[in-house]
Amino acid sequence: MDVxxxxxxxxxxxxxxxxxxTWAVGRAxxxxxxxxxxxxxxxxxxxxxxxxxxxxxxxxxxxxxxMVSGWLLxxxxxxxxxxxxxxx
Amino acid sequence: xxxxxxxPAAGQKKALPGDFAIWIFIYAELLVFGIFxxxxxxxxxxxxxxxxxxxxxxxxxxxxxxxLVLITSSxxxxxxxxxxxRGAAGHCTRWLILAVLSGSVFVWIKLAEFAAKHAEGITxxxxxxxxxxxxxxxxxxxxxxxxxxxxxxxxxxxxRGAYNAQEHTxxxxxxxYWHMVDLVxxxxxxxxxxxx
Numbered sequence: 001m002d003v004x005x006x007x008x009x010x011x012x013x014x015x016x017x018x019x020x021x022t023w024a025v026g027r028a029x030x031x032x033x034x035x036x037x038x039x040x041x042x043x044x045x046x047x048x049x050x051x052x053x054x055x056x057x058x059x060x061x062x063x064x065x066x067m068v069s070g071w072l073l074x075x076x077x078x079x080x081x082x083x084x085x086x087x088x
Numbered sequence: 089x090x091x092x093x094x095x096p097a098a099g100q101k102k103a104l105p106g107d108f109a110i111w112i113f114i115y116a117e118l119l120v121f122g123i124f125x126x127x128x129x130x131x132x133x134x135x136x137x138x139x140x141x142x143x144x145x146x147x148x149x150x151x152x153x154x155x156l157v158l159i160t161s162s163x164x165x166x167x168x169x170x171x172x173x174r175g176a177a178g179h180c181t182r183w184l185i186l187a188v189l190s191g192s193v194f195v196w197i198k199l200a201e202f203a204a205k206h207a208e209g210i211t212x213x214x215x216x217x218x219x220x221x222x223x224x225x226x227x228x229x230x231x232x233x234x235x236x237x238x239x240x241x242x243x244x245x246x247x248r249g250a251y252n253a254q255e256h257t258x259x260x261x262x263x264x265y266w267h268m269v270d271l272v273x274x275x276x277x278x279x280x281x282x283x284x
Contacts, residue, residue, distance in 0.1 A: 012163040023152035026282035061101040075122045082129035086136045
């Protein structure tokens with residue numbers, strides 16, 4: 001297994017762990033500000049790993065890579081804002 | 089992080105993997121899904137109790153299993169791309185078949201979920217939460233089906249020897265689309281099934 005496929009396997013494992021954590025949080029019925037922030041942060045990490053390693057955007061010229069990363073961060077930030085607005 | 093796409097010299101950046109046209113499509117799709125997600129989130133902010141109540145009626149286990157299925161299928165696609173870059177068309181075909189089979193597991197679980205809601209008499213007009221749940225997940229479901237068709241065609245072409253270590257744009261194009269479908273679900277699952 002070369003470096004790139006080993007990295008892909010590591011990312012897959014990280015995605016599995018973060019998904020199981022998200023499911024466990026849901027199963028426990030946890031909610032509220034800190035939980036929302038934590039889950040959105042984990043989604044940002046998962047999304048960036050998919051973009052960088054699975055899609056291969058880490059090696060791609062900046063505007064194209066950052067369009068995906070920017071979309072991810074903007075959508076998650078606005079979702080967070082909407083959820084915190086709903087909490088208050 | 090090392091990239092899967094290729095191994096350029098240090099500091100050297102390259103073009104997008106696959107056909108450029110698919111990336112225009114991917115960026116457009118991301119924009120549409122992003123607007124859909126924000127519509128859900130901001131509508132929820134006006135109906136917090138309703139959304140929190142009916143979210144509890146969803147099958148969270150199905151959503152989590154489907155997330156694991158999609159990220160695993162994405163990993164299979166990564167391996168298919170790595171295989172064809174080595175010129176191993178047979179391995180590439182097998183990884184793509186595994187990815188399509190994983191996609192069919194997603195489809196089967198999602199159909200079971202839709203059937204359960206249908207049996208309960210739930211429709212788009214039941215309430216605002218279910219309108220978003222059904223339309224968002226069905227919209228994504230259609231993308232999974234389309235991705236499976238694309239990957240199947242790419243697998244068939246790989247089997248017939250259409251790709252090699254030098255020319256495999258089609259494999260990268262199909263892979264990029266499938267990863268987009270995965271990326272969108274990674275947001276959709278916690279947003280609709282978990283966050284409250």
